[in-house]
Amino acid sequence: MGRSPPCSDENWVVKKGPWTPEEDIALVSYVQQHGPGNWRFVPAKTGLLRCSKSCRLRWTNYLRPGIKRGNFTDQEEKMIIHLQALLGNRWAAIASYLPERTDNDIKNYWNTHLRKKIRKLEAGPYGNYSGERPEPTSTSRSNMSRGQWERRLQTDIGMAKQALSDALSVDHPNPMGVPNNRNAFTDIHKPLQHQPSSAANCYASSAHNISRLLEGWMKKPLETVKVEEAGTNTNRISSNGLSYNTSVQSYNSEVSYSEGSPKNEYDLTPERRENGKSSLRTLEKWLLLDEESAVMAPLEPQGNRGSLMMDMPFGEGLSNCAYRAPTNNY
DNA sequence: AATGATGCCAACCGCTCCTCA
């Protein structure tokens, strides 16, 4: 079995830049046969002159079924704003709340649209905006002493817990715990309307054979995934006084395609995205540990890597949030 | 119509995390 080309290795001719339809077909064919994962084998097995990382990225950000493209809806926008306020620039975690969007898409959308919008809003009608809103990013840590950083983290954890607690409370008028000065967005708690993939959101394949290649691959469940209807297997987990209804994510996907791509993009639109891959590590740490241990010690590796769905109390759009199971006890 | 400025986004890079031997 050949070694996969590293992304930077003089001895390998690694192709970079935009992917061609032919490369996409090769990658999709591989995933169809083997499932996503084991990316290091992909270049050797497919003959692609790409590094494994590039293959994974292309799949997760572009070719993976279930990705919605096109404009973000108002609801999605509000969710991103709330989640960014809550989680910081943890795009993967934010993306897990928007199953049809990739972290890259959300990150780009934030950087190109929302950041400006937020700045404008925070400046407000009175123009009292005093600078960049502090974000709980890891990079900000480097400018603080350890003590400062730990205190800041403790505060962040407390705020995050409170916000999540609020978010999970059905009766709470402001479920994401958004500060009042951002009440322009507090209607997030209204039930989210399901956004069916409209023709405008669907991108045609410029290579229809990809659609044929993909047809049915998601219908075949992967070995590790249970096939069942969404929400039929509901559990309850508790941690630090917070508890959640959870249900095993369904895995009943179909792939569909439509015409009208403005670019060489393929829209793969299953009813459900692939299972799992929640990346709410930080959130999980906040939930699983008390403040002191969260600050002083890293979280023990989690034994169970299964994925759960959180039953969020405010509408369909938020109800299917991936959440990595914290324990084996369910 | 030509040209420069700006916006957008797919892809890359470098780092950290995770797993496993």
Place this chain on the structure above:
DNA sequence: ATGAGGAGCGGTTGGCATCAT
């Protein structure tokens, strides 16, 4: 306990598209 290698994440970049002048 530890180190190596793979996977994943967030920041950044490069190039194309669109807009403004």
